[in-house]
Amino acid sequence: MSGLPVTLTVNGRERALDVPATQTLLETLRERLALTGAKRGCNQGVCGACTVMLDGKPVRGCLSLTANCDGAEITTVEGLAEGGALSGIQQAMADSNAVQCGFCTPGMLVSAFAFLREAEAPSVAEIQNALSGNLCRCSGYRKIIDAVRLAADRAARAAS
Amino acid sequence: MNEAKPFGGGVGASIARPDIREKLTGRARYIADLSRPDMLHAAIVQSPVAHARIKGYDTAAARAVPGVAAVLTGDDFPDGRMGAFIKDEHAIAKDKVRYLGEPVAVVAAESEGIARHAARLVEIDFEELPAVLTPEEALSEDSSVIHEGLEDYIKVFPAICKGNIASETEISEGDVATAWAECDVIVEDEYETASQAHLSIEPCGALAEIDEAGRVTLWSANQSVFRVQANVCESLLLPMSKLRCLTPKIGAGFGNKMEPHVQPLVVQLAIATGRPVKLILNRVEDFETVRHRHPFKIRCKTGAKKDGTLIAREVEVLLDGGAYGDDSPGVLGYSLLMARGPYRIPNARCHGKLVYTNKMRFGAFRGFGNPQVAFAGETQIDEIAEQLGIDPLELRRKNALQPGDRWFGGGEVASNGLAECAAQASRAANWGEAAKDRSDASIKHGRGVAFAAHISGLLGTGAIVRLLEDGSVVLNTGAVDIGQGSDTVLTQICASALKVPFEQIALASPDTDGSPYNWGTTASRVTYTTGRSVAAAAGKVEAAIKSHAGEILECAPHDLELREGGKVGVKGVPDKEVTFMEVSLRAHWAAGGPIVGSDTWVFNQPSVDPKRAIAKGLPFPQIGVYSFGCVIADVAVDTVTGKAEVNEAWSAMDVGRAINPASVEGQIEGGFVQGMGFALMEELVWDGPRLVNPSMMDYKAPTFRDTPYAFHSIIVEEHEPDGPFGAKGVGEIGLVPVPAAIANAIRDAVGIRPRKLPMTPERNLRSMLEAEDAA
Numbered sequence: 001m002s003g004l005p006v007t008l009t010v011n012g013r014e015r016a017l018d019v020p021a022t023q024t025l026l027e028t029l030r031e032r033l034a035l036t037g038a039k040r041g042c043n044q045g046v047c048g049a050c051t052v053m054l055d056g057k058p059v060r061g062c063l064s065l066t067a068n069c070d071g072a073e074i075t076t077v078e079g080l081a082e083g084g085a086l087s088g089i090q091q092a093m094a095d096s097n098a099v100q101c102g103f104c105t106p107g108m109l110v111s112a113f114a115f116l117r118e119a120e121a122p123s124v125a126e127i128q129n130a131l132s133g134n135l136c137r138c139s140g141y142r143k144i145i146d147a148v149r150l151a152a153d154r155a156a157r158a159a160s
Numbered sequence: 161m162n163e164a165k166p167f168g169g170g171v172g173a174s175i176a177r178p179d180i181r182e183k184l185t186g187r188a189r190y191i192a193d194l195s196r197p198d199m200l201h202a203a204i205v206q207s208p209v210a211h212a213r214i215k216g217y218d219t220a221a222a223r224a225v226p227g228v229a230a231v232l233t234g235d236d237f238p239d240g241r242m243g244a245f246i247k248d249e250h251a252i253a254k255d256k257v258r259y260l261g262e263p264v265a266v267v268a269a270e271s272e273g274i275a276r277h278a279a280r281l282v283e284i285d286f287e288e289l290p291a292v293l294t295p296e297e298a299l300s301e302d303s304s305v306i307h308e309g310l311e312d313y314i315k316v317f318p319a320i321c322k323g324n325i326a327s328e329t330e331i332s333e334g335d336v337a338t339a340w341a342e343c344d345v346i347v348e349d350e351y352e353t354a355s356q357a358h359l360s361i362e363p364c365g366a367l368a369e370i371d372e373a374g375r376v377t378l379w380s381a382n383q384s385v386f387r388v389q390a391n392v393c394e395s396l397l398l399p400m401s402k403l404r405c406l407t408p409k410i411g412a413g414f415g416n417k418m419e420p421h422v423q424p425l426v427v428q429l430a431i432a433t434g435r436p437v438k439l440i441l442n443r444v445e446d447f448e449t450v451r452h453r454h455p456f457k458i459r460c461k462t463g464a465k466k467d468g469t470l471i472a473r474e475v476e477v478l479l480d481g482g483a484y485g486d487d488s489p490g491v492l493g494y495s496l497l498m499a500r501g502p503y504r505i506p507n508a509r510c511h512g513k514l515v516y517t518n519k520m521r522f523g524a525f526r527g528f529g530n531p532q533v534a535f536a537g538e539t540q541i542d543e544i545a546e547q548l549g550i551d552p553l554e555l556r557r558k559n560a561l562q563p564g565d566r567w568f569g570g571g572e573v574a575s576n577g578l579a580e581c582a583a584q585a586s587r588a589a590n591w592g593e594a595a596k597d598r599s600d601a602s603i604k605h606g607r608g609v610a611f612a613a614h615i616s617g618l619l620g621t622g623a624i625v626r627l628l629e630d631g632s633v634v635l636n637t638g639a640v641d642i643g644q645g646s647d648t649v650l651t652q653i654c655a656s657a658l659k660v661p662f663e664q665i666a667l668a669s670p671d672t673d674g675s676p677y678n679w680g681t682t683a684s685r686v687t688y689t690t691g692r693s694v695a696a697a698a699g700k701v702e703a704a705i706k707s708h709a710g711e712i713l714e715c716a717p718h719d720l721e722l723r724e725g726g727k728v729g730v731k732g733v734p735d736k737e738v739t740f741m742e743v744s745l746r747a748h749w750a751a752g753g754p755i756v757g758s759d760t761w762v763f764n765q766p767s768v769d770p771k772r773a774i775a776k777g778l779p780f781p782q783i784g785v786y787s788f789g790c791v792i793a794d795v796a797v798d799t800v801t802g803k804a805e806v807n808e809a810w811s812a813m814d815v816g817r818a819i820n821p822a823s824v825e826g827q828i829e830g831g832f833v834q835g836m837g838f839a840l841m842e843e844l845v846w847d848g849p850r851l852v853n854p855s856m857m858d859y860k861a862p863t864f865r866d867t868p869y870a871f872h873s874i875i876v877e878e879h880e881p882d883g884p885f886g887a888k889g890v891g892e893i894g895l896v897p898v899p900a901a902i903a904n905a906i907r908d909a910v911g912i913r914p915r916k917l918p919m920t921p922e923r924n925l926r927s928m929l930e931a932e933d934a935a
Contacts (some may be wrong), residue, residue, distance in 0.1 A: 037186020101643025
């Protein structure tokens with residue numbers, strides 16, 4: 001396929017690809033790299049189900065062009081658990097019963113994961129602000145907030 | 161809620177769902193994540209007009225695009241019609257289009273991009289007809305007719321239909337006409353509710369594959385593999401045995417995925433091309449072609465005596481059904497059965513019409529017409545309380561259905577936890593005692609309450625429980641878990657029934673080839689109806705186990721008991737026992753045959769007692785068992801902007817028995833927030849025939865920041881005698897009273913009486929200004 005050469009580091013693994021200039025990062029991940037964790041909910045940058053980390057910052061996979069990501073480090077939901085052990089936020093989502101249909105979960109986890117790297121003891125309002133770009137239609141959000149607080153709390157206790 | 165831990169995950173334990181790791185690691189596969197070798201991708205062509213005859217197609221340009229494998233139009237589809245209540249819908253528009261956006265052709269190509277490009281090249285010659293855009297227009301004498309063949313369509317109930325009226329239903333008890341004379345206070349008004357989008361974060365899609373013998377396998381986003389099978393086979397005139405329906409993970413439903421979307425299209429494309437075909441709707445297409453909540457126009461009248469005793473209620477509803485019947489006759493009939501509310505009102509008459517219009521179809525949505533009529537009815541209860549100077553919660557308690565009372569129409573109510581819901585919610589919220597902020601600040605606070613009831617039940621279901629050679633268990637029900645957690649709950653019921661650990665039970669994925677029939681994940685029914693089958697099937701396995709164990713241990717089966725961990729032993733003799741493995745090996749290899757327990761049933765309690773009530777045009781004679789609930793909302797209204805926000809809320813719901821309390825809370829919390837969106841912000845808007853906000857950008861639903869964290873789920877357990885371990889459903893009821901509770905709180909805060917949903921800042925502000933002018 002003719003296209004632009006890009007090199008991405010995806011979940012720690014280097015991937016060299018040729019991509020059409022119009023291909024979004026979400027399409028590259030899902031269709032070229034078979035990483036279907038990030039979801040296409042709206043393809044308009046609203047729902048947040050496609051959120052991935054680009055050089056450590058959460059971005060919309062559906063609004064990012066892969067050709068612009070040359071040399072970048074990408075982390076998707078598939079990269080959050082290291083060596084088979086769930087990350088703190090993944091475990092907390094399980095323990096808080098914060099997952100229902102699971103379709104928003106990959107984007108929610110990535111947003112929360114990125115947020116928790118910056119925030120130590122976040123308030124409810126801070127969590128609501130940080131995650132307000134991720135829609136969930138099942139949970140009513142409450143148990144997700146509990147999960148983020150639980151993960152922050154556990155991380156703080158582990159650090160002290 | 162984690163204190164109860166029977167049998168490592170039985171009834172009452174808030175254990176995590178078995179697929180939690182898949183969902184947390186991105187490995188859970190939804191329809192868009194599936195692919196098959198040599199698969200084609202499809203795209204739809206949508207009608208640019210709302211009502212027209214199709215004169216011809218020009219598909220040459222689309223076919224000429226490299227990579228296009230097939231372009232099918234209505235002419236390429238069989239003449240079958242599908243529909244849950246009225247068989248009025250082809251797989252794709254044929255001869256006529258009935259709404260703007262309706263699929264009129266479908267393209268399959270080597271990639272989604274090619275398919276979408278080619279779809280834009282399909283030309284269709286239309287002869288436009290006048291579009292009927294409101295129910296009132298549809299009812300007028302000179303309206304154009306949307307379904308000329310309506311009277312000849314197959315219907316599954318005694319439908320009263322004529323012209324553009326798809327269905328007309330009436331239920332009455334007592335004598336409303338004379339009862340008004342007994343009333344000291346009568347309130348009467350009109351209410352309107354907007355159409356709400358389900359907005360599952362997963363859009364609809366499907367994938368079909370055909371084998372060399374011509375048999376098709378179909379995966380799709382669905383709420384019932386059996387309804388998918390029926391709809392596809394009816395519309396494509398296929399024998400049901402020629403289609404196998406399976407399910408991937410489902411990214412929520414709320415009613416949206418219960419009846420068909422694109423499944424018939426991909427099946428026809430797979431038949432035409434001989435290759436696997438996948439079609440995933442984009443968000444705009446999903447908004448424009450699937451289905452939404454019915455907009456209701458309601459005229460409601462309620463009367464009471466001076467002491468607050470309710471005497472009479474009359475309700476008249478008009479439903480915009482859109483272009484096709486879908487679940488609409490059910491929604492009409494159910495809303496009328498619910499419109500009297502959970503009260504003793506001896507005289508009630510509820511009547512309504514469902515009409516076709518040239519809009520997309522409206523259909524099932526969490527609550528099934530009940531939230532709309534509850535908004536009107538529960539607003540009127542508050543108005544009566546206000547006029548009589550009685551506390552609104554007290555007036556509700558005084559008139560509430562009591563244990564032993566029957567439902568409107570005469571259906572028996574076996575368990576009724578309404579009084580307990582009201583008691584617990586009011587106690588938790590400090591109802592009547594909380595200090596109200598009556599300061600002159602621009603933010604005013606108020607509180608509102610509403611009661612609700614809902615059913616769990618309807619139609620057929622089943623379960624098969626198999627004991628494997630090693631004593632572990634496979635459970636097969638055919639019930640699709642759409643994210644609410646029924647796989648977990650059904651496994652817990654099986655675990656408790658057989659006293660085996662949760663982890664030793666595998667749940668078979670729904671499959672029309674191998675699962676027992678299950679009407680669907682809808683009507684808050686899976687825990688109650690399917691759970692009951694699971695318990696019954698497990699009971700048959702228990703009997704077989706005891707029969708074998710009796711022969712092994714040389715005792716009568718009734719002297720045996722199941723013991724935790726997959727063992728069966730002699731009562732009172734702790735060391736005399738055998739394992740399920742020993743029993744199952746004997747059954748497999750020596751005597752009796754492998755142990756399989758199965759059960760099927762259909763909900764069969766009549767909803768109408770002809771000695772008490774008159775019902776005409778009712779779409780289902782047997783609806784379900786009743787759940788009850790009470791919601792209290794604490795709301796702040798900004799008097800400068802008109803914006804209303806929920807500060808805090810309490811929701812007490814009678815669920816019979818919480819099989820998995822954390823999942824029950826999930827339903828109550830999620831239902832509240834979806835109801836809050838319906839109450840305050842969500843509204844699909846049409847400009848003429850065109851839906852103007854078919855995107856998440858323009859259609860506003862609650863985000864984290866719109867949602868109160870101070871929310872209190874209160875689980876009330878009023879044992880349902882027929883339910884599995886006493887359980888009944890909770891999927892929908894939590895949403896039902898929310899708009900009314902918020903409307904009543906807004907009244908309490910700023911003195912306006914909202915009668916139209918959603919209660920947007922603009923509407924609230926206008927009402928406040930009008931009230932000021934009037935004063």
